[in-house]
Amino acid sequence: xxxxxxxxxxxxxxxxxxxxxxxxxxxxxxxxxxxxxxxxxxxxxxxxxxxxxxxxxxxxxxxxxxxxxxxxxxxxxxxxxxxxxxxxxxxxxxxxxxxxxxxxxxxxxxxxxxxxxxxxxxxxxxxxxxxxxxxxxxxxxxxxxxxxxxxxxxxxxxxxxxxxxxxxxxxxxxxxxxxxxxxxxxxxxxxxxxxxxxxxxxxxxxxxxxxxxxxxxxxxxxxxxxxxxxxxxxxxx
Ligand SMILES: C[S@@+](CC[C@H](N)C(=O)[O-])C[C@H]1O[C@@H](n2cnc3c(N)ncnc32)[C@H](O)[C@@H]1O
Numbered sequence: 001x002x003x004x005x006x007x008x009x010x011x012x013x014x015x016x017x018x019x020x021x022x023x024x025x026x027x028x029x030x031x032x033x034x035x036x037x038x039x040x041x042x043x044x045x046x047x048x049x050x051x052x053x054x055x056x057x058x059x060x061x062x063x064x065x066x067x068x069x070x071x072x073x074x075x076x077x078x079x080x081x082x083x084x085x086x087x088x089x090x091x092x093x094x095x096x097x098x099x100x101x102x103x104x105x106x107x108x109x110x111x112x113x114x115x116x117x118x119x120x121x122x123x124x125x126x127x128x129x130x131x132x133x134x135x136x137x138x139x140x141x142x143x144x145x146x147x148x149x150x151x152x153x154x155x156x157x158x159x160x161x162x163x164x165x166x167x168x169x170x171x172x173x174x175x176x177x178x179x180x181x182x183x184x185x186x187x188x189x190x191x192x193x194x195x196x197x198x199x200x201x202x203x204x205x206x207x208x209x210x211x212x213x214x215x216x217x218x219x220x221x222x223x224x225x226x227x228x229x230x231x232x233x234x235x236x237x
Pocket of ligand 1: 023041066068069070090091094117118119131132133137
């Protein structure tokens, strides 16, 4: 029933069924939150090595992982790049879990954790803002607000990096439907990412495919007088 509601309206079915949205449900139930966080850790574990080696993270001195969960990917990237400083933003109690992850990987001295919402201002001035499986959880209005927070915080020469399944390249229909029913989100196609990001002054520079399940989209800030018009090259690594 919620599936047909979501497909016909484009809106989440979760809140309709349970009376509050998914994230409010997790906030009310520590057991659900812990289960979800474990599932998030499990689902990315096999892909982390390829995301770490499939992109040149050494270009950056500082990175903010926005909605970084328990911090497994950021910890792996930092362990591979000893000069890098990291900062993870997520909600409690997940942020507290991330502190344990960074300690376990020996990168705690170079890593900050902020328990905050990514709809509020983000830690400012880093060279890269990373969003892993974040935007597909949200409809265009909210996803645009998250990108806007990244844009206002990023170093003007920095990058916004989006890692997630991309429609037509690395996305499965069942996850597309799941994102819709649970969150009112979706697996966007490359052109949809470009359209989402352009109003925030972001240019899609390139799309790479580090794993068989996720792409990495690299955005830079538009310089005055250089609107984003050309197609982004797509390349496998
Ligand atoms: C699909 S998980 C991805 C986590 C992590 N990026 C990863 O790939 O493992 C989405 C994350 O967004 C976080 N989140 C949801 N709403 C948030 C908000 N308003 N502010 C900050 N984080 C939020 C959740 O706590 C969760 O850790």
